[in-house]
Amino acid sequence: MGEEIIRLENVKKQYGRHEVLKGVDMQVNRGDIYGLIGKNGAGKTTIFKMILGLSENNAGSISIAGSRSRKELLKNRNKIGFLVGARFYNNLSARANLKYYAMIKGIPGKMMKQEIDRVLEIVGLKDVKKPFKSYSLGMMQRLGIANAILGNPEILLLDEPTNGLDPQGIADVRNMIRRFRDELNMTVIVSSHILGELENTADRFGIINNGRVVREITQDDLKDKQRAISIGVDDLEKARELLAAGGVRILREVEERSTLEDYYFRLIEGAEEGIYGKTDHSGSEEDSEKKGELSVGYDPVSDHPVLGLQDRQRGADQDHT
Amino acid sequence: MISIPVLLSVYGDELRSGTMQCAIGRGLSRTGIVVGKLIECALLSACSFACLFLFSWFKNFIMDIILTPRQYEMLAVYFLLSWIRLLTCFAIVSMLTLLSWSMVLGILTDLFLIQILEILLKAIQQIAHVAVYDYSFYGLIAGAYASMEVGKTEGQLLASVLIYICGTTMITVLFFNRKELPL
Ligand SMILES: Nc1ncnc2c1ncn2[C@@H]1O[C@H](COP(=O)(O)OP(=O)(O)O)[C@@H](O)[C@H]1O
Numbered sequence: 001m002g003e004e005i006i007r008l009e010n011v012k013k014q015y016g017r018h019e020v021l022k023g024v025d026m027q028v029n030r031g032d033i034y035g036l037i038g039k040n041g042a043g044k045t046t047i048f049k050m051i052l053g054l055s056e057n058n059a060g061s062i063s064i065a066g067s068r069s070r071k072e073l074l075k076n077r078n079k080i081g082f083l084v085g086a087r088f089y090n091n092l093s094a095r096a097n098l099k100y101y102a103m104i105k106g107i108p109g110k111m112m113k114q115e116i117d118r119v120l121e122i123v124g125l126k127d128v129k130k131p132f133k134s135y136s137l138g139m140m141q142r143l144g145i146a147n148a149i150l151g152n153p154e155i156l157l158l159d160e161p162t163n164g165l166d167p168q169g170i171a172d173v174r175n176m177i178r179r180f181r182d183e184l185n186m187t188v189i190v191s192s193h194i195l196g197e198l199e200n201t202a203d204r205f206g207i208i209n210n211g212r213v214v215r216e217i218t219q220d221d222l223k224d225k226q227r228a229i230s231i232g233v234d235d236l237e238k239a240r241e242l243l244a245a246g247g248v249r250i251l252r253e254v255e256e257r258s259t260l261e262d263y264y265f266r267l268i269e270g271a272e273e274g275i276y277g278k279t280d281h282s283g284s285e286e287d288s289e290k291k292g293e294l295s296v297g298y299d300p301v302s303d304h305p306v307l308g309l310q311d312r313q314r315g316a317d318q319d320h321t
Numbered sequence: 322m323i324s325i326p327v328l329l330s331v332y333g334d335e336l337r338s339g340t341m342q343c344a345i346g347r348g349l350s351r352t353g354i355v356v357g358k359l360i361e362c363a364l365l366s367a368c369s370f371a372c373l374f375l376f377s378w379f380k381n382f383i384m385d386i387i388l389t390p391r392q393y394e395m396l397a398v399y400f401l402l403s404w405i406r407l408l409t410c411f412a413i414v415s416m417l418t419l420l421s422w423s424m425v426l427g428i429l430t431d432l433f434l435i436q437i438l439e440i441l442l443k444a445i446q447q448i449a450h451v452a453v454y455d456y457s458f459y460g461l462i463a464g465a466y467a468s469m470e471v472g473k474t475e476g477q478l479l480a481s482v483l484i485y486i487c488g489t490t491m492i493t494v495l496f497f498n499r500k501e502l503p504l
């Protein structure tokens with residue numbers, strides 16, 4: 001389905017003299033899971049706030065579900081559910097907390113219990129009776145998500161829903177996002193500062209940097225192009241020499257082992273250089289005995305083939321074209 | 322006396338819990354919210370004052386105090402004016418609460434308005450001979466009551482109080498529409 005459900009055109013925002021968004025163009029189609037990726041401070045939350053009307057854009061236009069006027073925009077906002085930085089009542093159960101929000105959302109009294117049961121079931125909190133204060137971080141986030149889907153909205157905005165969660169929590173959130181789209185036919189926009197976290201979840205990604213969506217990539221781009229081969233290297237020094245002799249210039253050496261996050265940040269920031277390689281740390285024990293690793297792959301963000309050289313022992317990471 | 326409870330029940334925990342953002346995020350207009358809050362306050366406090374009025378009537382009945390119709394009339398007028406006064410305070414408190422996004426500031430302002438400001442303005446007027454009290458909504462309302470006591474109806478004074486309420490609400494709407502809210 002190609003029907004456009006959210007469109008931002010040349011949206012600008014500045015706080016005082018600080019220009020946060022310098023003209024964001026973004027389009028999300030019905031049924032998409034759209035990943036908004038950018039490092040902290042890139043403006044992801046600001047984009048969400050403007051879609052929701054919690055912040056005014058200084059220029060540009062926003063359209064929701066084909067709205068053509070401000071009035072339609074306001075009206076169509078009721079199709080959106082979102083994760084608000086809600087601090088739930090500590091002493092109340094999930095059910096009692098959600099009741100409060102169900103009232104705000106105008107869910108009729110008769111249907112309230114049924115609707116709350118439904119969303120709690122989806123997020124797996126249905127049988128949890130204890131008060132909110134004894135929840136784990138993951139459970140808190142799940143309750144927030146339950147609140148977001150309360151009332152079965154067509155569009156769901158999740159601002160960094162995986163923030164601060166452990167790997168299991170992250171996986172849970174990812175699974176839920178896919179279920180929302182596949183089973184509840186929602187359109188989901190989800191942000192993260194780590195592309196890797198949404199790699200297998202979103203269909204399309206907007207990479208936001210320096211106030212603009214600098215690049216859009218699809219899940220297919222990732223699948224097709226990010227195949228990499230890795231070769232174990234016994235002697236890193238030797239490999240370095242050989243590469244140099246072969247005319248491959250080493251552009252950068254990094255002391256600390258770069259995390260996936262650093263990797264994407266550098267991709268986003270230094271896209272024009274196109275010199276970074278992804279390194280995979282999930283090697284077996286046998287792998288770790290190797291002195292280093294050489295990997296060749298294709299990076300969908302920078303659109304360049306990449307070659308990575310990594311020292312498994314020291315964690316050094318060198319990249320070059 | 323009923324100002325703080327009314328304030329708390331109108332705003333409750335909305336700023337902290339994010340329900341106001343929920344409402345706005347779901348398409349409620351901000352102007353609607355500001356005006357809606359004022360109406361909510363008007364209804365709630367009208368009910369409270371009506372109850373107080375009935376209660377004082379009932380108390381007199383039990384205690385066999387007989388008031389003349391005229392006295393009852395003035396009692397009703399007193400409650401009516403107290404209601405208008407409360408509404409004016411609420412409009413001001415509402416403005417500060419929404420624009421500062423702080424319930425604490427709202428409550429403090431409310432306390433200041435009902436406990437301190439009136440006395441302060443009176444004192445300033447006494448000392449400096451500037452009619453700050455007379456033209457404040459306190460003074461206007463007191464003036465209206467005084468004139469009604471001697472049998473005149475001072476629509477003009479009450480209309481001026483209305484300007485206070487409408488003016489404050491308009492300022493609130495104007496600025497609140499541009500206010501950045503946390504997600
Ligand atoms: N209310 C505000 N006033 C001033 N600056 C703000 C405000 N909100 C956000 N910013 C600034 O805007 C930039 C983008 O913030 P944000 O959208 O929260 O980024 P992200 O969600 O991608 O981490 C940051 O540099 C931040 O400091």
Ligand SMILES: [Mg+2]
Pocket residue numbers: 044045046159160
């Ligand atoms: Mg953010």
